[in-house]
Amino acid sequence: MTDIALPSDFSAIPPDPAGTEGADASLSAAVKQVITIHLNNIPLLTGLAPAVLQQLGQAMQFRTVEKGTYVMHKGSAGEHLVFLLSGHLHVLDVTEDGREIHLATLAPGDYVGEMAVIDGQPRSASVQANETALVAFLPRAQSLQLIYTNPLVAERVMTRMAGTIRAAAANRAILSIPNAFQRVYAVLNQLAKPVPGNMVVIASMPTQQDIAAMVNTSRETVSRALQVLLQKKVVEKDMRRLIVRQPELLRKMALEDPSLAAASSAQAGQ
Numbered sequence: 213m214t215d216i217a218l219p220s221d222f223s224a225i226p227p228d229p230a231g232t233e234g235a236d237a238s239l240s241a242a243v244k245q246v247i248t249i250h251l252n253n254i255p256l257l258t259g260l261a262p263a264v265l266q267q268l269g270q271a272m273q274f275r276t277v278e279k280g281t282y283v284m285h286k287g288s289a290g291e292h293l294v295f296l297l298s299g300h301l302h303v304l305d306v307t308e309d310g311r312e313i314h315l316a317t318l319a320p321g322d323y324v325g326e327m328a329v330i331d332g333q334p335r336s337a338s339v340q341a342n343e344t345a346l347v348a349f350l351p352r353a354q355s356l357q358l359i360y361t362n363p364l365v366a367e368r369v370m371t372r373m374a375g376t377i378r379a380a381a382a383n384r385a386i387l388s389i390p391n392a393f394q395r396v397y398a399v400l401n402q403l404a405k406p407v408p409g410n411m412v413v414i415a416s417m418p419t420q421q422d423i424a425a426m427v428n429t430s431r432e433t434v435s436r437a438l439q440v441l442l443q444k445k446v447v448e449k450d451m452r453r454l455i456v457r458q459p460e461l462l463r464k465m466a467l468e469d470p471s472l473a474a475a476s477s478a479q480a481g482q
Contacts, residue, residue, distance in 0.1 A: 256365060275349065280340065282340050290333065290334070293325050298346040299343050395427035413453050
């Protein structure tokens with residue numbers, strides 16, 4: 213097999229042409245060897261000794277997963293730490309009444325499953341591929357050794373878990389907002405980040421369907437809410453980015469019930 217040039221962000225890794233469909237499609241030894249060399253590009257593993265990276269690569273199982281395939285199920289045993297090398301994955305939960313809730317979208321370089329690996333409890337969420345993806349499974353024993361024997365990795369995992377807890381608290385607060393438009397604005401406000409050039413952007417804008425799942429509403433409602441922001445020039449589309457031109461106004465719209473604002477404007481005009 214011809215050697216594959218693997219980019220640092222993993223975004224262009226091709227699926228193994230000899231593989232079969234779904235989670236059982238393993239990569240060839242040549243591709244696995246190339247990926248092992250580049251494990252240092254995964255943020256969690258950056259800076260580790262080459263010998264450690266080689267051991268990790270030997271312990272990992274690499275798989276291509278097709279769109280719609282579940283990488284892990286809520287309630288299953290935490291037997292692996294999972295790294296995403298290419299494609300995108302959705303982290304999902306299911307409510308008691310059977311509704312599916314979108315919790316997060318994973319991009320190349322991300323990892324998932326650390327909580328169940330650490331505490332030995334069942335998975336707290338499901339993970340599903342929303343496009344063809346390449347993932348690496350690191351068994352629990354090697355995952356624990358990685359975390360407990362490398363202070364830098366332990367620090368990164370703890371920082372990530374703290375961020376996850378904070379994000380979960382913010383998501384619960386957003387879901388408690390009764391107005392659907394406000395929930396959409398609140399999620400966009402949460403996703404927007406400052407970037408060089410004195411700009412605020414959502415670098416990788418989720419699909420309208422993803423946002424709908426995040427805020428428990430319909431895709432049509434999300435579309436209407438985005439149209440309001442575009443018409444008011446609060447945001448501007450730029451390829452896959454969403455540029456927030458008026459961050460303060462977006463924040464205000466997330467906090468203010470549109471129906472109450474409309475009523476106030478009507479009274480002021482009387």
